[in-house]
Amino acid sequence: xEHIHEQILSTLKSIAQxxxxxxxxxxxxxxxxVDDLGLNSLTIFDFIYETEQIFQIELDEKSxxxxxxxxxxVNLIEKNLH
Amino acid sequence: MKKLxxxxxxxxxxxxxxxxxxxxxxxxxxxxxxxxAILHFIKESKLPLKLPVAELVCQSLFYYxxxxxxxMFLLLAGVYIKDIDIFYKTLGRAHISGxxxxxxxxxKSVVGLSYHMGxxxxxxxxxxxxxxxxxxxxxxxxxxxxxxxxxxxxxxxxDFLARTYNVGRVQFxxxxxxxxxxxxxxxxxxxxxLMIHPDTAKESSVSSMPVSFFNTKIAGHxxxxxxxxxxxxxxxxxxxxxxxxNNIQLSIDEPLQVSPEGTDEEIIRAIYGPFEKKVAAKLxxxxxxxxxxxxxx
Numbered sequence: 414x415e416h417i418h419e420q421i422l423s424t425l426k427s428i429a430q431x432x433x434x435x436x437x438x439x440x441x442x443x444x445x446x447v448d449d450l451g452l453n454s455l456t457i458f459d460f461i462y463e464t465e466q467i468f469q470i471e472l473d474e475k476s477x478x479x480x481x482x483x484x485x486x487v488n489l490i491e492k493n494l495h
Numbered sequence: 496m497k498k499l500x501x502x503x504x505x506x507x508x509x510x511x512x513x514x515x516x517x518x519x520x521x522x523x524x525x526x527x528x529x530x531x532a533i534l535h536f537i538k539e540s541k542l543p544l545k546l547p548v549a550e551l552v553c554q555s556l557f558y559y560x561x562x563x564x565x566x567m568f569l570l571l572a573g574v575y576i577k578d579i580d581i582f583y584k585t586l587g588r589a590h591i592s593g594x595x596x597x598x599x600x601x602x603k604s605v606v607g608l609s610y611h612m613g614x615x616x617x618x619x620x621x622x623x624x625x626x627x628x629x630x631x632x633x634x635x636x637x638x639x640x641x642x643x644x645x646x647x648x649x650x651x652x653x654d655f656l657a658r659t660y661n662v663g664r665v666q667f668x669x670x671x672x673x674x675x676x677x678x679x680x681x682x683x684x685x686x687x688x689l690m691i692h693p694d695t696a697k698e699s700s701v702s703s704m705p706v707s708f709f710n711t712k713i714a715g716h717x718x719x720x721x722x723x724x725x726x727x728x729x730x731x732x733x734x735x736x737x738x739x740x741n742n743i744q745l746s747i748d749e750p751l752q753v754s755p756e757g758t759d760e761e762i763i764r765a766i767y768g769p770f771e772k773k774v775a776a777k778l779x780x781x782x783x784x785x786x787x788x789x790x791x792x
Contacts, residue, residue: 447673452673453673453702454670454672454674454675454676454702454718455676455702455717455718455721457673457674457676457677458677458718459721462725474680474681474684477674477677478674478677478678
């Protein structure tokens with residue numbers, strides 16, 4: 414489980430870095446997506462879209478609205494991969 | 496229980512309002528028009544909470560008159576247009592063209608593009624009366640400033656109308672909310688038309704890019720482009736205009752040629768391109784013409 418989490422987290426970091434030009438070297442899974450990573454309505458939307466494209470999943474909006482931290486996002490993606 | 500209590504209060508208030516209306520002590524200037532008289536009464540009243548009272552009065556009229564169209568008119572009259580007579584008569588005489596275009600796109604994600612021209616707030620109301628659900632993306636601070644009501648309060652009222660009178664639903668989504676575009680995507684997936692008025696970005700920022708407009712540049716919203724790309728939405732232009740007093744025309748045009756494969760910039764240009772032509776054709780109907788300087792990039 415931890416291995417999958419690490420893989421997902423690594424992919425999310427790549428997306429943030431490559432697609433959104435966000436420097437996230439020190440990203441911690443407990444960081445808030447909005448307050449700590451500084452994502453706004455546009456970058457969050459971009460981030461979600463790129464994530465869905467790369468993982469080939471469609472994330473449910475109700476679940477997305479509950480995402481607060483990076484870990485929430487990792488867990489949501491993992492749930493959709495199964 | 497809360498809803499029952501509110502309904503009961505509304506009904507009692509309607510009886511009180513009736514007594515006031517017929518009371519010789521209360522000399523109403525608009526004696527031939529009950530609704531106008533009530534709104535006049537509210538405006539002149541010294542009650543500390545005017546707008547919740549207005550809403551309750553509107554709801555009380557629902558129960559008293561049982562006219563579903565009147566409910567919408569009164570409520571929206573309180574939010575957007577104070578002269579209820581004009582509002583009521585105008586909506587009743589709206590000419591609509593292109594409804595078949597909406598019907599054809601009923602099962603698709605639709606972005607409804609309109610500008611601040613003519614009585615644009617009536618567009619979602621007219622659509623609701625025709626059974627279409629819509630969401631309107633706008634800034635909550637602007638809405639609050641203009642209507643003195645919170646976005647939550649307005650949405651609660653709109654939901655009440657839709658459920659009670661079996662008409663389409665209108666809901667407002669705060670564009671300032673971080674997850675606003677996620678909420679919008681959900682609404683579009685649910686078959687709601689997303690109404691946007693992209694001609695008034697208040698600041699040029701990372702969320703916008705310059706687009707050409709009458710020999711200058713204004714801010715084009717990038718969020719609109721992303722929505723079109725990510726949802727592969729059909730972009731349908733709406734335009735509404737005053738033809739004469741109490742006479743409006745809502746035109747629904749064929750979808751714009753917007754490719755979801757395009758870049759944000761290409762989509763922005765495809766969306767804003769027709770905008771200048773529409774405004775140029777009826778400049779006097781563009782309500783932003785006096786504040787145009789504010790929206791330059």
